[in-house]
Structure formats: structure tokens, C-alpha cells
Amino acid sequence: EAQVTQNPRYLITVTGKKLTVTCSQNMNHEYMSWYRQDPGLGLRQIYYSMNVEVTDKGDVPEGYKVSRKEKRNFPLILESPSPNQTSLYFCASSFGQGRRSGAGEEKLFFGSGTQLSVL
Amino acid sequence: GQNIDQPTEMTATEGAIVQINCTYQTSGFNGLFWYQQHAGEAPTFLSYNVLDGLEEKGRFSSFLSRSKGYSYLLLKELQMKDSASYLCAVRAPMEYGNKLVFGAGTILRVKS
Numbered sequence: 001e002a003q004v005t006q007n008p009r010y011l012i013t014v015t016g017k018k019l020t021v022t023c024s025q026n027m028n029h030e031y032m033s034w035y036r037q038d039p040g041l042g043l044r045q046i047y048y049s050m051n052v053e054v055t056d057k058g059d060v061p062e063g064y065k066v067s068r069k070e071k072r073n074f075p076l077i078l079e080s081p082s083p084n085q086t087s088l089y090f091c092a093s094s095f096g097q098g099r100r101s102g103a104g105e106e107k108l109f110f111g112s113g114t115q116l117s118v119l
Numbered sequence: 120g121q122n123i124d125q126p127t128e129m130t131a132t133e134g135a136i137v138q139i140n141c142t143y144q145t146s147g148f149n150g151l152f153w154y155q156q157h158a159g160e161a162p163t164f165l166s167y168n169v170l171d172g173l174e175e176k177g178r179f180s181s182f183l184s185r186s187k188g189y190s191y192l193l194l195k196e197l198q199m200k201d202s203a204s205y206l207c208a209v210r211a212p213m214e215y216g217n218k219l220v221f222g223a224g225t226i227l228r229v230k231s
Contacts, residue, residue, distance in 0.1 A: 045218065045220075059220075108152075108162075111161060
């Protein structure tokens with residue numbers, strides 16, 4: 001089954017304790033991205049990757065790191081989590097972005113989300 | 120930059136038609152998406168518009184006017200399962216990093 005797998009689904013941690021949220025897709029997608037979703041603010045992009053070893057900052061990258069060593073995996077790393085990073089996180093992927101080839105390539109497939117609480 | 124406005128909440132009756140509006144002010148434009156998100160779940164793709172006009176897909180249609188910076192999502196024959204949040208998202212052109220910016224979403228409540 002084609003899917004984006006994100007783990008864990010729920011995570012409670014304490015300030016300063018490093019954590020990683022994993023994301024893996026089995027659709028051979030080039031593009032992957034991380035979003036956080038907060039009430040009233042919608043989905044905001046943290047980091048994205050156009051392909052292996054190519055990553056770039058989104059709108060809210062502070063406090064986060066990513067890596068794209070393999071095409072299928074795009075982990076999100078919080079080196080020193082803080083309470084303002086409490087949020088719902090989504091990983092997403094697509095075949096490509098910005099190629100003007102229509103929604104077929106550009107529509108995003110989302111993981112099931114990670115609800116993170118930093119105490 | 121990109122600014123996207125949608126109504127926060129709407130309520131409609133089962134079987135009726137509802138129109139969810141989205142207005143955007145952007146530095147450039149390279150496509151508009153609508154996503155549906157049920158409570159506690161991930162967003163799923165509904166529609167894509169890059170040229171002016173109406174795109175129809177079953178009970179759902181999406182309209183775009185680039186000159187007015189305006190789109191709407193039209194849901195016909197509403198069903199209870201259509202109760203969800205509807206997200207409008209605009210893509211910036213390549214010179215602005217191809218970024219996809221989401222609106223805050225419109226919560227649609229369908230009542231019987």
C-alpha cells in the first residue's frame with residue numbers, strides 16, 4: 001500500500017531532551033516536507049527536501065534539523081525541544097514540486113501525524 | 120510574501136450546497152490546492168487549479184480567478200461525512216522557492 005509512515009503517533013517529552021520523529025515513504029517520491037499545525041495558524045512548513053541530500057528551510061525552521069540521506073526517509077530532529085514546539089507535526093511527500101506538470105505530481109501525501117508535547 | 124484568508128467556520132445542512140471561499144495575496148502564483156482534513160487525521164488532496172475556471176470532480180468543484188486572487192470550493196449534496204476542515208493552499212513560483220503556503224482552514228459542520 002502506497003503510504004507515508006510517520007512515527008511515533010504521540011510523544012511526550014521534557015525540555016532539552018533530544019528527539020527524532022521518523023518519516024518514510026514507499027512511493028519513490030522526490031519531494032518531502034515537514035509541517036507543524038497549530039490552532040488558528042494552519043500548516044506551516046518547517047523544512048523541505050527536493051531530493052536526496054538537498055534540504056532547505058521552510059517558514060519556521062528554528063529549533064529543527066532534518067536530513068535526507070536516502071530517498072525514502074526524512075527524519076525531523078529536535079536537538080533541544082522547548083515548550084513552544086508543542087504541536088501536531090505532519091510529514092508529506094510528492095513526486096515533485098513546481099514543475100508545472102499539474103496536480104498529479106504535486107499533490108501531497110501526508111503521514112498520519114505526530115502529536116508532540118514538550119513539558 | 121503570501122497571505123491566505125478563509126472563513127474560520129461554516130455550518131450547512133445535509134443535502135445542501137456550500138461554498139467555501141479563499142482569497143490570497145501573493146508575490147506570485149503557481150497553483151492553488153484544496154485539501155480536506157477530518158479531525159485528528161491527515162489532510163487529503165481534493166483539487167488543484169492553476170488556470171482560471173471551474174474544475175469539477177464528482178460532488179466537489181473548485182473555481183479559480185487569478186486576477187481577483189480568489190478561489191472557492193463547492194460541495195454539493197452535502198453528507199455528514201463532509202464535516203471536516205478544508206484547507207486552501209497556494210504555491211509560490213520557482214523564484215520564490217516553490218513554497219506551498221496553507222491557509223488556517225475552514226471548519227465545516229454538516230447538520231442533519
